[in-house]
Amino acid sequence: MADDNKDWELEQGIPQFEDPFIQQYLKGRNALIEEEHKRRHDAAFRKSLSPIAARACSIVSQIRAREREQIWTQGLDEATAHESDEILYPGVMFHNAKGRMEKTNLWKIVSKMPKGSLLHAHLDAMYDPDFLIEQAFNTPGMHISAPQALVTPEDYGSAPFALQFSSRSPNEPVTTSLWEDNYEPAALIPLQTAASSFPKGGEPDSGNG
Known part of the structure; x- marks a missing residue:
């Protein structure tokens, strides 16, 4: 079945992942992302991380990516969407997501970390x-x-x-x-x-x- 789809796409002239211009685009995209990482305000800080801290960052990033796919998505099945009665996606209003957010592993990690100054917060996230x-x-x-x-x-x-x-x-x-x-x-x-x-x-x- 996969081969049939592939043949049909080729017949229709649909660009393929292996096509040179697609690969060139992806190469340029990755280079742009890498350059952005170098210019981030925390680039120097990230380079100076200890091995343990770097490993911790990697673990937290993986947890964040997993929860972004499993929790913060509009692609919920109907039963789950009805049960949660929520619209879930990254950037959803804090008030609408607070209950679910407090059940995530990422929230548990952040809640145990030492707190610094409040750099950015929305009003409805700062009061009950x-x-x-x-x-x-x-x-x-x-x-x-x-x-x-x-x-x-x-x-x-x-x-x-x-x-x-x-x-x-x-x-x-x-x-x-x-x-x-x-x-x-x-x-x-x-x-x-x-x-x-x-x-x-x-x-x-x-x-x-």
Whole structure:
């Protein structure tokens, strides 16, 4: 069967791996990659690695390559994709991949390494949203506001809003609702009050106001 495919490709004029111009392209590509490696910011550091460190780098690189093929791919079978309920590929949003990433061998290795300065990080990778939400509800004086009323499912999912502290008295009456058309834009609503009045099922009002 493989020979038949080969013959068909040759008949159709499809370039083959052994063709001189393909080999020339690959040779040029490899040379370009090699030159890039020489100019990397860590090229001198890599050259000075001890044999043990170089071996460790090689092992980690192999693990990274394997997990890139086995984990970070969109080519999942339907059952696996349904079970994971994730879109997996290198560069996927951190929030969507965090659970799976923390189960990888590469993560286990990195988590045990000494940490240096934070050179680059995305905001959603540096904090726990659930923790921040809990702190907001437990902090007296926290309010929510928005430039418009949030009344539709689209508003709930994409409309901007802001959380901020206000020293206003918790006993001050609230005359507008964030979830109704008559909401006054930018009006501050106690966070707990807004949550307890959310029309799709809110949190019980604890009186923290």
